[in-house]
Amino acid sequence: MNKNKIALVTGGTSGIGKEIVKELLNKGCIVITCYHSNEEAAKETEKEFNNNNLSILKYDVSIEEEVIKMFDIIKEKYGKLDYLVNCAGTFIDNYIKDFDINDFKKVLDINLLGKVMCTKYAYSIMSNGGAIVNISSHLGVVPCAESSAYCAASAGIINFTKATALEYADKMIRANSICPAFTPTPLSLRGWEQEEIDKKLKETPLGRFATPKDTAKLCVFLLSDDASFITGENIWINGGRI
Numbered sequence: 001m002n003k004n005k006i007a008l009v010t011g012g013t014s015g016i017g018k019e020i021v022k023e024l025l026n027k028g029c030i031v032i033t034c035y036h037s038n039e040e041a042a043k044e045t046e047k048e049f050n051n052n053n054l055s056i057l058k059y060d061v062s063i064e065e066e067v068i069k070m071f072d073i074i075k076e077k078y079g080k081l082d083y084l085v086n087c088a089g090t091f092i093d094n095y096i097k098d099f100d101i102n103d104f105k106k107v108l109d110i111n112l113l114g115k116v117m118c119t120k121y122a123y124s125i126m127s128n129g130g131a132i133v134n135i136s137s138h139l140g141v142v143p144c145a146e147s148s149a150y151c152a153a154s155a156g157i158i159n160f161t162k163a164t165a166l167e168y169a170d171k172m173i174r175a176n177s178i179c180p181a182f183t184p185t186p187l188s189l190r191g192w193e194q195e196e197i198d199k200k201l202k203e204t205p206l207g208r209f210a211t212p213k214d215t216a217k218l219c220v221f222l223l224s225d226d227a228s229f230i231t232g233e234n235i236w237i238n239g240g241r242i
C-alpha cells in the first residue's frame, strides 16, 4: 500500500473500525474517521493514536445532510479520497413480532443506508483505482433469531457491494465486503447474553472468536493493490463457523 493514501473509515472510534484506522495509519495513510455520539471514545482514540495523519469528525452516517457535509470537508481539505471503509454500525435486537418499527428502521438507516450514502457521495471524489470495503456480518449470510433487522441490513450490504463493484468499475474502483463472525466489541458484548456467546465459541472450529485485527488485516489487503483484481467479492472471517 502506497503511503499518503487518503482513507475514510466510518465508525473508527471503537471496535473493528478503530483497528482498521490503526492498520491504515501504520501503513502511512491519511485517515479520516467519523463517529456518532461517544465523545469520550473519540477523545481516547485521538489520544491513543496521537497521529497528525488522523482526523476524527462527528457525523451521523444515517443522516444524508451530515454525510454530504462530511464529504464536502474531505473534498475541501484533501481534494480526493482513495479508500472508503464503511464500518459504522449498530445492533438492536428483538423478535420480529415485538420489534418497534422505528428501531428496525434505525438499524437499516445506519447499517445499510449509511453505507449506501457514503458510497454514493464518495464516487465523485474517489480517485481512479480507489477501493471500498463494506463491513457486513456473518449474520448477513446466516440468519439468527432476535436479530432480523441486523440480518436484513447485513445481507443487503453484501449484494449492494456487488452492485457497487459493477457500477464503480468505470473508475476502476473496486468494492468488496467482509463478513466477520462474532467479534468481542462494545456492539456485540451489548447485544448478546453470556450463554449465547459461549455457544458461538463452541460452534467455531478454530476455537476462538474473531478479533478486530483479523478483519482489519483483511480490510487493508482488500484496499491494497495486492487485491487489484478482486472486486464484488464477499469474504467471511469466521474461524470455520457455518
Ligand SMILES: NC(=O)c1ccc[n+]([C@@H]2O[C@H](COP(=O)([O-])OP(=O)(O)OC[C@H]3O[C@@H](n4cnc5c(N)ncnc54)[C@H](OP(=O)(O)O)[C@@H]3O)[C@@H](O)[C@H]2O)c1
Residues within 6 Å of the ligand: 010, 011, 012, 013, 014, 015, 016, 017, 034, 035, 036, 037, 038, 039, 041, 059, 060, 061, 062, 086, 087, 088, 089, 090, 110, 111, 114, 135, 136, 137, 138, 179, 180, 181, 182, 183, 184, 185, 186, 187, 188
Ligand atoms: N462486533 C461484532 O461481532 C461484529 C460482527 C460482524 C460485523 N460487525 C460489524 O462491524 C461494524 C463495527 O462494529 P463494532 O462491533 O466494531 O461496533 P462498535 O465497537 O460499537 O463501534 C461502532 C462504531 O460506529 C460508530 N457509529 C455508530 N452509529 C453511527 C452513526 N450513525 N454514524 C456514525 N458513526 C456511527 C460508533 O460511534 P459512537 O460510539 O459514537 O456511537 C463507533 O465508532 C458494524 O458495521 C458491525 O455491524 C460487528
